[in-house]
Amino acid sequence: MRLSSKATTLLILAAVIAIAPVFFPSSYYFRVGSLIFVNGLAVTGLVILIGYAGQISLGHAGFAGIGAYACALAPVHLGLHPALAAVLGALLSAAIAYLVGRPILRLKGYYLAVTSLGFGILVSMVLSNEAQLTGGPDGMAVPELGLRAVLKAIGIDLSNTEFWYAFSGLVLVLGAWLALNLYHSPTGRALRALHGSEVAARTVGVDVAHYKLVAFVLSAIYASVSGSLLALQNKFITPDVAGFMHSIEMVTMTVLGGAGSVLGAILGAAILTTLPQVLTIFQEYEQLMLGLVMMLVMIFMREGLLPSITRRIRGRAE
Amino acid sequence: MSLLQIEGLGIDFGGLRAVHDVGFSLKPGEIVSVIGPNGAGKTTLFNMISGVYAPARGRVVLDGEDVTRMPPHLLARRGLSRTFQNLQIFQSMSVLENAVAGHHLHERGSVFADLFALPAARRRSQASGESARALLDRVGLGRAAEQEAGSLSYGALKRLEIARALALKPRVLLLDEPAAGCNAVETEEIDHLIAQVAAEGVSILLVEHDMKMVMRISNHIVVLDHGEKIAEGEPAAIARNPRVIEAYLGAQATEAKHVDG
C-alpha cells in the first residue's frame, strides 16, 4: 500500500517526536525539543502564507506577541484560565490580521511585507512602552497552565520539561494535520493557484483578495498559538517575542527548510532552533548567521532544504 | 438573442490606441473568430472582455447584464472562461490539480471544513477530481494526470488550459491561440474539441493563426488591424475581402517565416 503524502508526513513527524526522547542524554534536550515545536508551529502557519499562497510577512512575531501577552494579561485582568487566554489571543490575532490584511491584500506587490513589518514593530513597541501593563522591556510573569497537575492526579507524572515537550509536540502535530488537510482541499488549491498565476486563478473564479486574507489570518492564528505556548512554558515573557528579529527568524526557518513543505519548514525550525544551542558563534552573530543562511538558500536551493534534497534523491533514483 | 455583446470597446496604452471602437456579438453555441496580424489587438480585446484590463471606452454585455470592468472572478461566476496565449499554468501543481483548480467555483466551501477535512470538504474534492479526470481524458491528457504540469510540452499545456477553462462549465469560452505550438495531429484534435464544445451550446470566441482551422470551424469572423475592426462576416466572404487579404493574409505570408510570439 502506498501512503498518501499527508499520512507519510504526519507519521514521520509523530514518530520523530515520540522516539527522539530515547536518545536524550539530559532533560535539557526536552527543553530544546519543545522550543523546536513552538517555532515549528509558527513556521507551519507561514507555510500556508508563504508556501501555499506565495505572500510574505515580515511581522508575524507581532501575532506571537499578542498570543504570548494574552496568556500573561488575561488571567490577571480578566480572570481567564490561561488556556482560554490563549484562545482569546488567537481570536484577537485573527481579528487584527483581518483588519490589517483586508485593505492591503487587495493591492498587488510587496505592500503586505512592508505593512506587516510596520505592524510587528508597532506591537513590540507597545509591549515595551506600556510598562505599567506589560512590565516593559523587563517582561512579566505568566501563570501556570495547570494541565500537568491534572495529569498527575490521574497518574501521569511528567517533569515540567517532559510535559512541555509532549504538549507542544501534540499541538504541532495537530497544526501540521490542519495545514496538510488544507493543502489538499479546495481552499488549498485556490491558494496554490493564485500563487502559481494570479490572473489564471482569477479567471477560474478565485477571489484572490479573499483567499490571500484567509492565508494571512490562518498564519496569524498559528503564530499567536506559538507565542502562547512559549509564554506558558517559560512562565515569563518579554517583548522580544514580538520583535523584528523573531519575525525574520520565522521566515528564515520557513524558507530554509522549504516553504512549500510542512515537514521541510519544521526541519528548518529544528535546525535554526538547535544551532544557537550548540554553536555559541551562532548565538553571538545570530543576525549575521540568519542573513547568511537566507542568502545561501536563495542562491543554492530556492525551494529550501527538504524539497531540494528529495528532488535530488528522486532524480538519482530515476 | 446574443449571449455576449461587445459595443465600441477600446483601450489605450500611453499614446497607443491598442483597440478602438470594436463591436460584435456572439450567440449561444456560435464560434466567432477574431483574426488579424500580430499586434492587431486581439489579446488586448480578450483581456478587456474577460476583465483583466479595464476598457477606456465601450461596453461588454453578457446575457443582458452590463459586465464592463467587472473583475474576472465575478465574470467566471457568470459563466465566462478563458485560456491564455502566453500560458498561465499553475506550475507547481500536477496536471490533475490544474484541472481540479478549474472547478474552484463548484468545489469551494467553508475554510473550516477544509481545515478539518470534514466529509463535506472531501466530497467536494472528490467530485471535482472525478470531473477533472474526465476533462483530461477529453483533451487527451488522461495519462499525464499525475505528472508535474511543468514537465508537459507546450502543445499539451495549451490543452491543459482548455481543460481547466472547461472545468468552469462556461457559457462563453475565450480561446487565445489554442493551437499555437501544436503539431498537425494535435491541431486537428483541438479543432474537433472546439466544435464539440460549441455543439453543446457553449459560445466560443477564438483567436487563432491557423487559417485553415479558422475557416473550417468559424460561424463568423471579425478582422482586426491596428486595433480596429476592418471587416466581419462569414468565412467565405472574409476570405474574398480585399482589405482583409491586404492587411492580414498578405502580411502573414511574409510573417510565416518567423516563429509567432
Ligand SMILES: Nc1ncnc2c1ncn2[C@@H]1O[C@H](COP(=O)(O)OP(=O)(O)O)[C@@H](O)[C@H]1O
Ligand atoms: N499591457 C500593455 N501595455 C502596453 N502595451 C500593450 C499592452 N498589451 C498590449 N500592448 C500593445 O497593444 C498592441 C496589441 O497587442 P496584442 O493585443 O497583444 O496583439 P495581438 O494579440 O493581436 O497580437 C501591441 O502593440 C502591444 O504591444
Ligand SMILES: [Mg+2]
Ligand atoms: Mg495575442
